[in-house]
Amino acid sequence: MSDFTSNFWSVFVTALTLVGIIGCAVLLWMAGRKKVVSTADNTTGHVWDEDLVEMNNPLPRWWVWMFVLTIIFGLGYLAAYPGLGSSAGKLGWTQKGEYEAEVAKANKELEPLYARFASMTPEAIAVDTQAKAIGERLFMNNCAQCHGSDARGSKGFPNLADGDWLYGGTHDKILETLQKGRIGNMPPMAAAVGSPEDVRNLSHYVLSLSGSPHDSLRASLGKSKFGACAACHGMDGKGNQALGAPNLTDDIWLHGWGEAAITAMINNGKVNQMPAQADKLTEAQIKVLASYVWGLSNNKAQ
CATH class of the missing domain: 1.10.760.10 (Cytochrome c-like domain)
Structure with missing residues (x-):
């Protein structure tokens, strides 16, 4: 119940549970008090399928007491263990505590x-x-x-x-x-790089660092924009393990390679958590x- 932002469902579940148990007790009490006028042969007079008759016998006493004990057990269980909405129960049992033990x-x-x-x-x-x-x-x-x-x-x-x-x-x-x-954080860098064309050019320059397929003209135009990345990746693009900044000069791409993937990274950034x-x-x-x-x-x- 801790997942909910109000106590409505806690109250609702508690009320529904208690009403169900009390309802069973009332039903049992009413069944025990109801008197059916029987015939001379101790039947109710109802006949089904020509020869099936309903006997007018009381509920077996052992069954009644089992029913009563079940109701008592249910109430005791709900008092001892969490079951009534947000109530923790008298024993303080939790799944988390059981798991940790x-x-x-x-x-x-x-x-x-x-x-x-x-x-x-x-x-x-x-x-x-x-x-x-x-x-x-x-x-x-x-x-x-x-x-x-x-x-x-x-x-x-x-x-x-x-x-x-x-x-x-x-x-x-x-x-x-x-x-x-670890929490790795690559911030969005588009604002520091410049226009969308500048971001595309920078993407091709980054691709060129690892010898990946790229547009050499765009790469040459994007080289000057790499200064925005050098603080983490270094001017040579070899990364910085103290910051968790990846090496951009190898052919290993954690989040995908190519102009589209690198452009999306520059524009949107990325947060990864270990x-x-x-x-x-x-x-x-x-x-x-x-x-x-x-x-x-x-x-x-x-």
């Missing part, structure tokens, strides 16, 4: 397993058979959704198996990225995962 228990049980890697170097962990298997499982569960099961990424998600790194590919940098996450994992994974798990990811682009270690 299970995770804490699992991490406690796995501590002896990860203790083996505590004194090992990242290079040693990257080639250790058991550590690689654990790292692969951690990667599949926490990273593959964006970077792919083969870690080669896709449009908008970096390839982790090559040597191209926005923030640096050392083990310490990968560890830092996993722990704290979520932090420190609150999700333990320190030992992050160390093994970082070593696994580091090993993907350092095949000599494997």
